[in-house]
Amino acid sequence: MNAPSSPAEAARLHAEFVKGLWRENPVFVQVLGMCPTLAVTNSAINALAMGAATTAVLACSSLLVSLLGRFIPAQVRISTYVIVIATFVTVVDFVLQAILPDVHKELGAFLALIVVNCLILGRQEAFASKNPPLAAVLDALGMGLGFLFALLCLGATREVLGNGSLFGIDLFGPAFEPWVVMVLPPGGFLMLGLILLLFSWRLQRRAAAAAEEKR
Amino acid sequence: MKELVWIFLGALVVNNFTLSYFLGLCPFFGVSGKLQTAFRLGLATTFVMVITAIAAWALNTFVLVQFPYLRLLSFIVVIASAVQFVEMVVKKASPALFAALGIFLPLITTNCAILGLALFQTSRGYGLLQGIVFALGAGGGFTLALALMASLREEAKLSDVPALARGTAFNLLLAGILAMAFMGFAGLGSS
Numbered sequence: 001m002n003a004p005s006s007p008a009e010a011a012r013l014h015a016e017f018v019k020g021l022w023r024e025n026p027v028f029v030q031v032l033g034m035c036p037t038l039a040v041t042n043s044a045i046n047a048l049a050m051g052a053a054t055t056a057v058l059a060c061s062s063l064l065v066s067l068l069g070r071f072i073p074a075q076v077r078i079s080t081y082v083i084v085i086a087t088f089v090t091v092v093d094f095v096l097q098a099i100l101p102d103v104h105k106e107l108g109a110f111l112a113l114i115v116v117n118c119l120i121l122g123r124q125e126a127f128a129s130k131n132p133p134l135a136a137v138l139d140a141l142g143m144g145l146g147f148l149f150a151l152l153c154l155g156a157t158r159e160v161l162g163n164g165s166l167f168g169i170d171l172f173g174p175a176f177e178p179w180v181v182m183v184l185p186p187g188g189f190l191m192l193g194l195i196l197l198l199f200s201w202r203l204q205r206r207a208a209a210a211a212e213e214k215r
Numbered sequence: 216m217k218e219l220v221w222i223f224l225g226a227l228v229v230n231n232f233t234l235s236y237f238l239g240l241c242p243f244f245g246v247s248g249k250l251q252t253a254f255r256l257g258l259a260t261t262f263v264m265v266i267t268a269i270a271a272w273a274l275n276t277f278v279l280v281q282f283p284y285l286r287l288l289s290f291i292v293v294i295a296s297a298v299q300f301v302e303m304v305v306k307k308a309s310p311a312l313f314a315a316l317g318i319f320l321p322l323i324t325t326n327c328a329i330l331g332l333a334l335f336q337t338s339r340g341y342g343l344l345q346g347i348v349f350a351l352g353a354g355g356g357f358t359l360a361l362a363l364m365a366s367l368r369e370e371a372k373l374s375d376v377p378a379l380a381r382g383t384a385f386n387l388l389l390a391g392i393l394a395m396a397f398m399g400f401a402g403l404g405s406s
Contacts, residue, residue, distance in 0.1 A: 031244075031383055034237070034240040034241065034244070035237050035238055035239070035240050035241075035327045036237075038237040038240070039236065039237035039238075079292075079295060082291055082295065082324075083288060083291070083292070086287050086288045086291050087288065089287060090284060090287050090288065093287070094284070108338075109331055109334040109335060109338065112287055112330070112334055113238075113327050113330060113331055113334070115287060115291055115330065116291075116325050116326070116327040116330050117327075118241060118325060121325065181395070184398065185234060185235045185236075185237065185394045185398070186391045186392070186394035186395040186398065187391075188237065188391075189387050189388070189390040189391030189394055190387070190388060190391035192387050193384050193385070193386075193387030193388040193390075193391060194384075194388075196383055196384035196387060197379065197380060197384045200379055200380075200382070200384060201379055204379060
C-alpha cells in the first residue's frame with residue numbers, strides 16, 4: 001500500500017472513508033445487514049462486539065478481494081467472496097472465543113452468521129473488487145464503523161429503555177420500571193422503525209427548507 | 216414422537232425464525248409485497264432448508280468430527296450447491312414455477328435463515344430425523360411470517376398511511392406488531 005501521492009488522491013480516499021459513517025450509513029440509509037442489526041442489539045456491549053467483529057471481517061475481506069480482484073474469474077466471483085468471508089469469520093470467531101468467552105456465548109450463532117451479512121458481500125461486489133487495496137480498506141473501515149455506530153445507537157437505546165442500564169451499569173436506580181418489550185424481539189423492529197421515521201422526517205424537512213429557499 | 220412435535224411447533228411459532236430470531240429479514244422485507252410470490256418463496260426456502268438439514272447432519276457425523284474449524288466453510292458451500300441443485304431441478308421439472316420465482320431462487324443462498332438452521336441444528340445436537348422435522352418447522356414458520364407480512368402489506372396499500380412513514384419504516388413497525396403477537400406463544404411447550 002503506497003501513501004497517497006497527491007492532495008486530490010488524499011481527498012478522494014478521505015471521501016471513501018467518510019461516506020459510510022453517515023451519508024451512506026449501511027443501516028440507517030442503505031438498510032443492509034438487518035439480521036445482526038436487530039438480533040444482537042438488546043444491549044450496548046453486544047452491539048459493540050458485533051460491530052467490531054463485522055468491521056474486522058469486512059476490512060480483511062476487502063483487502064484480500066481487492067488484491068485478488070484481477071485473478072478471480074467473473075463466473076465464480078460470488079462464491080469466491082463467500083469463501084474469503086467465511087474464512088475470516090472463522091478466524092474472528094476463534095479469536096473472540098479465546099479472549100472474550102462471555103461475549104462469544106452471548107452472540108452465539110449470530111457471530112457465524114456474519115458470513116451471510118449482505119453488507120459485507122455487497123461491499124466486495126460493489127467496491128473492493130474494482131478498487132486498489134488502500135481505497136478498499138478505507139471504504140471497508142468507513143462502512144464497518146458506520147455499521148458499528150448504528151448498532152451502538154440501537155443497542156444503547158434499547159438497553160436504556162428496556163433494562164434501565166447502559167453497558168451493564170444501572171442508570172435510574174430501583175424506582176425505574178423497565179420497558180421490557182424493548183429488549184425483546186419486537187423492540188428491535190419498533191426501535192429501528194422509529195429511528196428510520198426520524199431520518200425520513202429530517203430528510204423531508206430539509207427538502208422543504210431547500211424548496212423554500214428556491215422560491 | 217412427542218419430542219418431534221415440540222421441535223416442529225417450537226421452530227414454527229414459539230421461536231419463529233423470522234419474528235423472534237431475526238433470521239431471513241432480507242426476503243421478509245424484500246419479497247413480502249405480494250402474497251402469492253411470498254408464499255412460493257417460502258416453499259422454495261423450506262425445500263432448501265430440508266436439503267441443508269440432511270447435508271449438515273451428514274457433514275457433522277462423517278466429516279467434521281476431524282475438522283471442526285471447517286464447519287462454516289463447508290456449510291456455506293453445501294448451501295450454495297443445494298440452491299444450485301434446486302434451481303436446476305425446478306428449471307427442468309417446472310419451467311413455470313422457475314419463471315415465477317426468478318431472481319429469488321438464487322438469492323436463497325444468502326438467506327441467513329438457512330445457515331442459521333444448520334448452525335442451530337449443530338449446537339443443539341439434533342439427529343437426522345430431528346433435523347428434518349426442525350427444518351420443516353423453521354421453513355413453515357418462515358413461510359407463515361412471510362405470508363402474514365404480505366397480507367398485511369397488501370391490506371395497508373389501501374389504507375391511509377402518512378407519506379412520511381411509507382416504506383421501510385412502516386414495514387418495520389408492522390413487523391414489530393407482528394412479533395408482539397408471536398410473543399403470545401412464548402412458554403408454549405416448556406411446561
